[in-house]
Amino acid sequence: MVQSTLALGVEAVGCAAFDAGIKGAFGYPGTPSTEGFEAVELLIHGAQDGRVAQWAANEKVAYDLAMGMSYSGFRALVTMKHVGLNVAMDAYANSALTGVRGGLVLLVADDPGMHSSQNEQDSRRLAEFAWLPCLEPSTVQECYDFTLRAFELSEALQVPVMLRIVTRLAHCRAALARRAALAPAGLGPVPASAIQDWVLIPANARRRYVDLLEKQPRLMAEATPLNRLVPGSARRGVALSGMGRAYFGQLLHENPALADLPRLEIAAYPVDPGLEQAFLAQVDEVVVFEEDYPVLEERLGLRGTAKVRGRLDGALPRTGELTPRLLKGALGLEAPAGKAAAALELPIRGPRFCDGCGHVDAYEALQEALAQVGAPETRVFGDIGCYTLAAQEPMAAIHAVVEMGASISMAVGAALAGQTPSVAVIGDSTFGHSGLPALLTAADAGVNVTVMILDNRVVGMTGQQPSQALDQVERMVRGMGLQEDQLQVLLPVPRQHDANVAAVAAALRHPGLSVVVFRRECIQSIRRGVLKDHDRQERERCTTEVCS
């Protein structure tokens, strides 16, 4: 132990990646994964030893960057949230076939309970899907220790390793003991003898898929030491993974009698069926505590030797986060009564637009323009970001929010079905993430679509990281072959309101594709001076060079 500090679980992963000697970290922001990247970025900037920390345009690009680094022989970390892994799915699933050279760890932060996400998907299923190992820590220290282990495993097994954490652990702050940091050590690029492994033409891919499946027993053998069976005298047992392990461990301190329950404690996947069999032989009934999907529950249920209880049989709710109270309920433990809740009705205090946010001006202009062109009931396709807050009453300015980039493609789809005008609203970072290919399709589709790009120059929602599309949005749009009359750049401030309404109305009336960029920096990022250095450098550059 060289250093003890306080850290969030997700930060512990970032610290461990640095200490494991990664050459680079890549990611796309998304709660609750963001601080993992930020922790390693801080360490890398402090070290000034040639390592890189780079936000990517999206999660697939981040994953590819990490793969390129691994190909050249260095360790790399790639971070994202669970829905981000869907975006990286192509790269991720195929990386199981290529394998890795330098160790590659994927930090994926799931969000059971959907504190700030569109769905509740369980990334353990995607580890199983890609035939890759997954480590699941349950404490801040395990976040650190398992990450170090994941890099070792990745190089020993020559596959990427997933590290899955959930919101409660990602945003749990506790003492963390760190080891001395290793410097990045390059293994050299993929050797000539293995180049074909990385060329996934069908002939090679078929061979590599067989190799991957043949590797499974070894993956299981390597995972097994992290999993354990704790015997007990009762005929009822518990199977625990992730936060289930953390919550049960705590209950055990409070109720030492629970030690009678045999426990199957899982921290790594794939799980050895022999271990499950040995556990099931000791019990007639088992309650499964795991976060999100009934992954273990289904596996144990299939063996058919004991009654398996959990999310599938209603012992626990089918959706939402695991809590200590739910564990107590399922185990029949008494929960202490607290003070009586207030008799008053307490309305929800939801998030809202910051005072003075330019998005509000943009939406007001849109709503008035839609009324002006006689289409006030138009369903507007929205996207993922701060501007999603407009879906709430009383503004209710967007009427669909599905996934990054979907606003543009859905608006095109609706236009192809005959809706006119068809309107999409997207942020600058989301535009760079997944809106670009969608706009290319929109430019080609020849239908009446108005795309509003709300450009606040940062990834506002997740903490004002600089946008990859910073100050490039119009150039990108023009690059799609748009003419001058199809593109307008507006300033979303109250004094421009009438002019903005007229400009948006003109765009709505324009028969083909039109793009309206509303640009005003996020007021949070202005306050924090996030882009101050960037803007100063730009100004200095412009005094010495001819600027367009």
Place this chain on the structure above:
Amino acid sequence: MNVPRIHGIVLSGVGGQGVLSLAQILLEALRRSGLHALQSEIHGMSQRGGSVHAQVCYSEIPLTSPILDEGGADLLVALEPLEALRYVSMLRMNGHLVVAEEPQMDMAGYPPLDDVYAALKTVRGAHLVDTEDLARRLNHRQAGGMALLGMASKFLPVADAVWHEVIAQRFEAKGARVTEKNLEAFEAGRGLIHDPVGA
């Protein structure tokens, strides 16, 4: 068998009020007092003015669960009166509540303020502080948070010196004057709790 108890603090307020900063100060102070401590926060949307809450658990035994059960908190520290009411059922029967009276009413359907105060006053162990008045008296706009921490400190096993050290470190970067103002607010808060029954 005498198992050391797990203690819990719930902190609540509105995004931007400093709930998470207070939680971190508490975590650090408890840790420096030789206790095992964990903090949990839900902060995805907190910057956008929604409800925000954090929990701090501490004990003599190692902890693995970052969240408390209902009825499992010894102390509720609330920076806003309505946000206090949301978490009253988290408190043990003999738990304490320290709460700022100053409301953040920029939301739909905020109940009449008198009803909110009346509901708070029915909670046994509630200590309300007029943070607006305190801020005026101390000539320190953001005195409320530190005053609440001072009040909370009366119920926590942390020595005065440790509190001062942690607060001083927290504000170090902002200069001696800011540190002094915050220590002053902390002490003012401490002075508001005379008889910490059940602490």
